Amino acid sequence: MLRFLCLLILTTAFANRATFDNYQVHRVVPENQEQLNILKDLEDDPNGLSFWVGPSRIQKAVDIMIPPHMLPRFNDILASINLKSEVYIGNVQHLIDTERPKVRPTVDFGWTDYYTLDEIYAWLDFLNETYPGVVTPIVGGESYEGRQIHGVKVSHRAGNPSVVLEGGIHAREWISPATVTYILNKLLTSQDPVMQDLVQSFDYYVFPVVNPDGYVYTHTTDRMWRKTRSQGGNRCFGADANRNFDFHWLEIGASSSPCSDTYAGSAPFSEIETRVLSEYLTSIADQFDAYLTFHSYSQLLLFPYGHNNDNVSNYDELLALGQAAVSALANNNGTQYAVGNIYSTIYPTSGVSMDWVRGVFNTPYTYSWELRDKGNHGFLLPADQIIDTAEETLVSLIVILRHAKEKLGRN
Template sequence: MKVLVFLALFGLAFASVKHYNGFQVFRALPKEEAHWKAIQDLENGGNFDFWKISGKHADIMASPTRIEVLRNFLEERSIPYERIVPDVEDMITKAAQEPKVSQGPRSTRYALTWDNYYGFDTIKEFCFELAASYPQMVTTTVEGQSHEGRDMILVKISNGGAAKPAVFVDGGIHAREWISPASVTYFMRELVENYAAHPELVNNVDWYFMPVINPDGYQFSHDSDRLWRKNRRPNEDGCRGTDMNRNFGFHWNEGGSSGYGCYDTYHGGAPFSEVESQVVRDVILANADQIQAYLTVHSYGQYWLTPWGWTSDYPEDYPELFALASDAVDALTAVEGTRYTIETSTNALYMATGGSDDWAKGGAGVKYSYTLELRDTGFYGFQLPARLIMPTAVETWEAIKVVGNFIGGMKK
């Protein structure tokens, strides 16, 4: 009886959670130009949640009532496909039920660990505790508030003195990509608590971290909808959220984004219409003379992407961007063989305008601007199990170190 009462209360408490029973994910494998065109039309139609489009395939989620529509669409056009997730709710439940294995670093000073995913408040507490524990090296500030009033946290790691060449890292712009804040906080901790292992990284470089730049969406993905992507501000058409990675003001709204507020790639009413993207812009611009590298951390797909997303043309200095990316990825792959693809976003994935990486390079003049799409390649997708946080963070940290050392060796 007690169990029933508990279950009833549990049910009430989570009554507002979005469920995905019967939702399925299909991987379409276009073979020719006409196939790709059809897939893009399908995405622009807005009836399906595109988890990922890469140069090789598109992972498309369909609600139970649209599964047949999707299959017919693909079959009529002879686009090969396979079902990769038979039940999305089942996948989410399994990821949440995974036994927790204690494997990451632990501290009595903060609750955050790297063998579980945490809500925004725990990450925020970690940022302030890190500064309180290492006041010589870490400064944590609040740079503004999100639409729902959460703090936009900036953590600067520096040993002081004259301004050094800097690396800026952000995470969590897309709410459901939980491995991003989990990895970014790991980099911060490693840099500070393991300073003695690589003092040059702090001695030669100033670091700026914003581990969760979409705090409302991120918390919503924990509380109510595991697959939420955008921020949470209401739009005029009654839907909520802007895709902040379509909202940055460089070639904004020139393709690969949507004008409909209900769509997952809604670009917002104007460039930088969202308070969260404004804060990121302002932090970068305020330190633009220092920042030489911009790293924005996403998942999934295992890509190390360079601008541009607005054109298939390569940036003039692509050979330099590629060379650093290549060294970084080599270090990542050396850990346990994880493979990454290095390309411009347009050529690796698809054209998408209003991305933060394009703006960082084209708008703020940060030469080495990259989007990282962390693990995996789609088996777990956004539901990457917590036991894979450490392996992902550890290998990616090797790449971040390469970038840091490179920037630290640059002449100002």
């Protein structure tokens, strides 16, 4: 009987998990306004389609995941506007099945696999115990489903300027928490003198997973979930936490349609995760000079703003520093990044956390990485690329922090 029950529970667990057999990801490049408008309409009411890279402007590639039963209809739509598509991923489920190692390596937390929220939080607890006086647990608030947004503060001496690292705001971008935890580990264990100097020179507030409900949901139920898990009485759940910050909210590049993956929420800070995190950040705002966020995918290093193309006051500095950072990143193992403000480099957008930080606190060094790759795996970057991705990202981060240290004039 017990065996039967176990089987039943197992079967039920798997039965609730979304599968993506023969789902394809197509890349289309709109060449005129009509094509762009149709793609934007589809994104607002996706009805089963999932936009991995949304439509923004003419000549900018759009990546769309299509369920197999919708392929004929999708092809009809494209034909009606004379738009060609290229199959970028032939079977999404195959990438999900091969994303992680078949057998979990025996090394605990070795960045050879993606980890669950519980595993990440247990590792943060381990850091708190292992580095007393250096690592302090911090809580950025509580999520819609009642999970704490755990982080740690790393500090070797009082009075340092601070750096905030934000990961996992978009649930399906697993490489983000993986990279943030990897960097956190290096902050604590690296013997490299340059790293050790940066560790002594700044305090670090590190939040690997600021959308814990969404992250858990991608592990248990729907690997491709992006948003929070709030239920606002709509037929679609959640909002895009990175369109929900109270800075030029819903002005551009965000949706008012609850079923869109870029739904900005019912109001600025309607999502409890962004509200509590913003309150926490406000409480430490006079301490941090850098706010760094991690996303995937596209291989871009972005800085403010997204709502318009006006230059921030230190635009030239951010651009030159960003270029130096991605140049160092490329030297590490050849990965090519583009650099620029959000508006012109990826797409116009508003209500994102980095822009809110910059706009409200005038934090001088704010960057956002769109990590690997450029679409061959998209959000399903194989786990055997975690270490290389995180390592090259760290190289670029070091360039930024060394510059920040020099400019801030502290030692």
